[in-house]
Amino acid sequence: MALSDTRKSELTEKIAAGERLDRRDGEDLYDTDDLAWLGALAHAVRTEKNGDTVFFNVNRHLNLTNVCTASCAYCSFQRKPGQKDAYTMRVEEAVEKALAMKDDGLTELHIVNGLHPTLPWKYYPRVLRELKAALPGVALKAFTATEVHYFEEISGLSASEILDELIDAGLESLTGGGAEIFDWDVRKQIVDHKTHWEDWSRIHRLAHQKGLKTPATMLYGHIEEPRHRVDHVLRLRELQDETGGFQVFIPLRFHNDNNRLSYINMVQPADVLKTFAVSRLMLDNFPHVKVFWVMHGLSTSQLALNYGADDMDGSVVEYKITHDADGYGTPDKLTRDDLLDLIRDAGFQPKERNTKYEILREYDGPVPLAERRAEPQAVWS
DSSP states (O other), rough: OOOOOOHHHHHHHHHTTTOOHHHHHHHHHHHHOOHHHHHHHHHHHHHHHHTTEEEEEEEEEEBBOOSOOOOOOOSSEEEEEEEETBOEEEEEHHHHHHHHHHTTTOOEEEEEOOSSSSSOOTHHHHHHHHHHHHHHTTTEEEHHHHHHHHHHHHOOOOOOHHHHHHHHHHHEEOSSSOOSOOOHHHHHHHHHHHHHHHHHHHHHHHHHHTOOOEEEEHHHHHHHHHHHHHHHHHHHHHHHHHHHHEEEEEEOOOOOOOTTTTSSSSOOOOHHHHHHHHHHHOTTTTTEBOOOOOHHHHHHHHHTTTTOOOEEEEOOOOOOHTTTTTGGGOOSSOHHHHHHHHHHTOOOOEEEEETOOOOEEEOOOOOOOOHHHHSSOOOOO
């Protein structure tokens, strides 16, 4: 049902006054069919927080193994031992692969893996130590809270002890994955591991207490409803009130190839933009919202910059987790120049950052529209 003009006015006034939105507000925002209004609200909040800046970084993704004890319904990445395409890197292989990706001013390695049934716990800090020794200037952003919870199980150590050892080995940030949708009625249908909200939040809370800044994600567009998305961000907002340790929120669009939810049609751009806008408006204590272009496509990602997003991720290479689910026609890699062009074409100023959101380099903004119109145009005969 479309929102009444009276309700839209109430929400507009509340947001303009900087008042915190509640659960009903979030659900009402999802109910609107006025994308232009919703986008304007989210863009105003985004601009107040970050001006006309769009951040990006030069990163690479490294997946040490796709062998996993879990069989989550949404996952296209996991393989079972002995299955075709299953792999596990030796430490030396991981270092060799990382060194091969170090060109173009690399500042971050993003490391996510399956829950391998036989790899020993000590493998993981050893990999980090060797990667850090080989690439001392590259930040290691590694492991989901689900992986850390699994490390507790296979090591007998507490998450606090595990994080201490990983930090000592070079860890600078956890990744935001393993979140999916926190609501239990949804989660029990799509997740096949033991990490739920209680442990996910516990592990990120510990990481924040130890001085790490982390991202948070939400996998949307499968069996959940808008109310579940609102519940998800409200849980994150409450945890952020407590710790202040989240840097960025990352909505991740579900991809429906090669998994048990392939019967579900992927959400269309209008729902993507609505999700970004509502998330930006609800998460008043999150400094950044990232659009991960691999999962949303390039054009939709550019549009999302006008619906609350202020970060376009990085120059990813070989992002297997999505590309094992077809990749939605997106490339494996964008260069720095590609990202600069995409950001400028969307009307924003690009700023290159590191994992800690420290600005490494500022670039010229977009050419003003009047100047672009004045440029000579090609004549086709």
